[in-house]
Amino acid sequence: MAQSVVSDQWAATDALGRELRNYKTAGDKKKDKFIAMFYWTWHQGNDDTTYQVKNITEIVRQFPEAMKDYHHPAWGTKQPGFFFWEQPLLGYYKTTDPWVLRKHAEMLADAGVDAVFFDCTNGSLTWEDSYEALMKSWDQAQEDGVNVPKIAYMLPFGPAPHSLVSLRQLYRDVYNPGRYKNLWFMWKGKPCIMGYPDNLTDSEEDREIAEFFTFRPGQPDYVDGPSRNDQWGWLENYPQHGYVKAENGTFEQVTVGVAQNASPETNGHCCAFNLPGAQGRHFSKQKGFDPRVDGYLYGWNFQEQWDRAFELDPELVFVTGWNEFIAGQWLPEHGWTGDPFSFVDQYDWEHSRDIEPNKGWGDKGDVYYLQLIDQVRKFKGMTPPEKVSAAKTIKIGKADGWNDVQPYYAHYKGNTEHRDHRGRYDQYYVNNTGRNDIVGAKVARDAQNIYFYVETAEKLSPKTDRNWMMLLIDSDRDKSTGWNGYDFIVNRIAPDKKATVEKNIGNRWEWEKVTGTNYAVNGNKLELEIPRNILDLDGKSVDIEFKWNDNMQENGNIMDFYVNGDTAPGGRFNFVYTE
Numbered sequence: 001m002a003q004s005v006v007s008d009q010w011a012a013t014d015a016l017g018r019e020l021r022n023y024k025t026a027g028d029k030k031k032d033k034f035i036a037m038f039y040w041t042w043h044q045g046n047d048d049t050t051y052q053v054k055n056i057t058e059i060v061r062q063f064p065e066a067m068k069d070y071h072h073p074a075w076g077t078k079q080p081g082f083f084f085w086e087q088p089l090l091g092y093y094k095t096t097d098p099w100v101l102r103k104h105a106e107m108l109a110d111a112g113v114d115a116v117f118f119d120c121t122n123g124s125l126t127w128e129d130s131y132e133a134l135m136k137s138w139d140q141a142q143e144d145g146v147n148v149p150k151i152a153y154m155l156p157f158g159p160a161p162h163s164l165v166s167l168r169q170l171y172r173d174v175y176n177p178g179r180y181k182n183l184w185f186m187w188k189g190k191p192c193i194m195g196y197p198d199n200l201t202d203s204e205e206d207r208e209i210a211e212f213f214t215f216r217p218g219q220p221d222y223v224d225g226p227s228r229n230d231q232w233g234w235l236e237n238y239p240q241h242g243y244v245k246a247e248n249g250t251f252e253q254v255t256v257g258v259a260q261n262a263s264p265e266t267n268g269h270c271c272a273f274n275l276p277g278a279q280g281r282h283f284s285k286q287k288g289f290d291p292r293v294d295g296y297l298y299g300w301n302f303q304e305q306w307d308r309a310f311e312l313d314p315e316l317v318f319v320t321g322w323n324e325f326i327a328g329q330w331l332p333e334h335g336w337t338g339d340p341f342s343f344v345d346q347y348d349w350e351h352s353r354d355i356e357p358n359k360g361w362g363d364k365g366d367v368y369y370l371q372l373i374d375q376v377r378k379f380k381g382m383t384p385p386e387k388v389s390a391a392k393t394i395k396i397g398k399a400d401g402w403n404d405v406q407p408y409y410a411h412y413k414g415n416t417e418h419r420d421h422r423g424r425y426d427q428y429y430v431n432n433t434g435r436n437d438i439v440g441a442k443v444a445r446d447a448q449n450i451y452f453y454v455e456t457a458e459k460l461s462p463k464t465d466r467n468w469m470m471l472l473i474d475s476d477r478d479k480s481t482g483w484n485g486y487d488f489i490v491n492r493i494a495p496d497k498k499a500t501v502e503k504n505i506g507n508r509w510e511w512e513k514v515t516g517t518n519y520a521v522n523g524n525k526l527e528l529e530i531p532r533n534i535l536d537l538d539g540k541s542v543d544i545e546f547k548w549n550d551n552m553q554e555n556g557n558i559m560d561f562y563v564n565g566d567t568a569p570g571g572r573f574n575f576v577y578t579e
Helices: 056-062 064-068 098-110 128-143 161-175 204-212 300-312 367-380 558-562
Strands: 034-039 082-084 115-119 150-154 190-193 243-245 251-257 316-320 326-330 419-422 428-431 438-445 449-456 470-474 488-490 499-504 511-517 519-522 525-531 543-550 566-568 575-578
Touching: 034 367, 056 064, 056 082, 098 128, 098 419, 128 150, 128 161, 150 190, 161 190, 161 204, 251 300, 300 367, 438 543, 438 566, 449 543, 488 511, 488 525, 511 525
Parallel strands: 034 115, 034 316, 115 150, 251 316
Antiparallel strands: 082 326, 243 251, 419 428, 438 449, 449 525, 470 488, 470 543, 488 499, 499 511, 519 525, 543 566, 543 575
């Protein structure tokens, strides 16, 4: 097992300028607090590869009249008839793609998510190809040191015959053989399943099933709340109900949603998301609709739901959701009331509920991911930061003076695998940017210099490689200075006899050389020495954020840190070194 990664000690600021809370404001880890995430494994199947992926947002932007015409050519042939509200940051992927599944494992682990519940609420579909790929990928990720979420299944909203089919199939395929037991989400001492046990029979197998699981049947309605005390919810309007009430008045579970496809026209019950008044991302029951043009980015709805969860203070918060992304296009005869047709579960930038970063919002595509992390930290508490070791002079070139330097900033091993997998419909994805697998870093200091150390899983590639082992430093921890807060960058220019330190110009991806500095490569280890005065830290206590990146592809696009090469820590996260 790789060294433990402690992601809740990392810092980040989103594109709206909102900083993640830190240990001082979140406090210590709380006992028995859990986060579950609704997760969709249904992005799979043998698609027609001649069919073009359809993006509702792009279609409506280009052909606004299409929303009045079910037969508009922009909607295509309707076969297959599923539409993305926006492109995920990782592309129109399938949930059989190991590269994507590994990214999800790390992002959800970094967010503090303890469990994912797969959407198996439609018929008897359990999406076997996807859960098999995911279990294999996450089992390996766990071996590589990722605190992967545990897995569970949400079955149909009632004891229908097809629900029993799914229950038996999952028991026979996954649970009874004990497959990937290390990944099961346990609740009250047994594997958890959001399903109804009501129509189990008196057969030997069904009696085993009845005893094997902790059943938490799913309650589907956004308004009514639980009709029995063993149910859990998945999505509700504010103010949400508490689920499974204990004798002392506390609750097991509360739902938190990004948005709700509910409208005054349906008295708050489920409706098409393109109905007027639908409760999108920008809706708050207490404040109304966010009036800003980009109000969908600020998460009023999501925050209001979190505030209710804090009021009820349950054991587990169930968040909807991570990666649904697609919606069918339904006519009134299909039972929905949109005019002239309905997009039910997803529609556009405001009327959607995915947290997974998307491509359409540019550098703001991860604002809900960061908002999630901030609220999870408030709910669960945080790990206190490690104290830094005493000042020490490092002799660059030996790589042997770091043994007693603390802390060690561990990062994930095994996440530079390449991508070669079909996406949805006409999409195919290849990504060979994984190169140097960054697994750990350290920082040291003396009166004259700041020293940086980084190590990779294998021997470092040649320093002449493009965008090789770049170090980004936020020396003042002020996001209004530098490119996304980074005031200095090292190795943007390939090192020669010296490594080049550059200072940011104008808060854009523009840099000017300030000095050459000493560095050394020894196998899988890289050391750097940067004079304090260069980093504007002469005579000051050191309080910096930093990150390492290898093989960035889109220079100047911070979202690239989620996608290409290897970044430690990932995405917008930074390690923090405070003297």
